[in-house]
Amino acid sequence: xxxxxxxxxxxxxxxxxxxxxxxxxxxxxxxxxxxxxxxxxxxxxxxxxxxxxxxxxxxxxxxxxxxxxxxxxxxxxxxxxxxxxxxxxxxxxxxxxxxxxxxxxxxxxxxxxxxxxxxxxxxxxxxxxxxxxxxxxxxxxxxxxxxxxx
Numbered sequence: 460x461x462x463x464x465x466x467x468x469x470x471x472x473x474x475x476x477x478x479x480x481x482x483x484x485x486x487x488x489x490x491x492x493x494x495x496x497x498x499x500x501x502x503x504x505x506x507x508x509x510x511x512x513x514x515x516x517x518x519x520x521x522x523x524x525x526x527x528x529x530x531x532x533x534x535x536x537x538x539x540x541x542x543x544x545x546x547x548x549x550x551x552x553x554x555x556x557x558x559x560x561x562x563x564x565x566x567x568x569x570x571x572x573x574x575x576x577x578x579x580x581x582x583x584x585x586x587x588x589x590x591x592x593x594x595x596x597x598x599x600x601x602x603x604x605x606x607x608x609x
Contacts (some may be wrong), residue, residue: 480497481494481497481501481516492548492550492565494516494550495525501525503517506539507534510531513528516550521539522540525550526540532546548564548590549565556572557572558572558573559571560574561591565590566588566589566591569585570582571587575595577594577596580604581602581605582602583595583601584602585600585601586600586601
């Protein structure tokens with residue numbers, strides 16, 4: 460084999476892993492705040508008037524982010540994930556270190572690392588939050604500072 464063939468094999472393998480990971484998250488019934496890692500492997504959200512069932516995860520190209528539908532919602536422009544924020548949980552993609560950016564209305568889970576708007580990294584150590592309206596630095600009962608400038 461050569462480097463070109465090896466690169467193609469590795470790239471194809473990563474694509475398969477992403478598709479399988481997205482499929483596994485799509486079928487979970489419990490919390491999925493880390494599912495954004497597979498964002499482009501979910502089917503795209505399209506304003507087609509159809510019904511999106513609670514728990515379904517879609518990729519929304521306009522914001523380049525995955526969203527989990529919180530309640531049954533019709534896929535119409537006025538109910539898009541970035542507009543009807545009560546209907547959808549944003550699922551941000553982590554960086555290369557596994558740190559998720561804080562996004563208004565996202566969910567958290569214990570062990571999750573989130574970069575706050577102050578560029579500091581916080582760990583969710585207790586009391587996971589659904590629909591975070593405040594950033595981790597404002598939630599000391601759930602988050603502790605672990606890095607000043609990771």
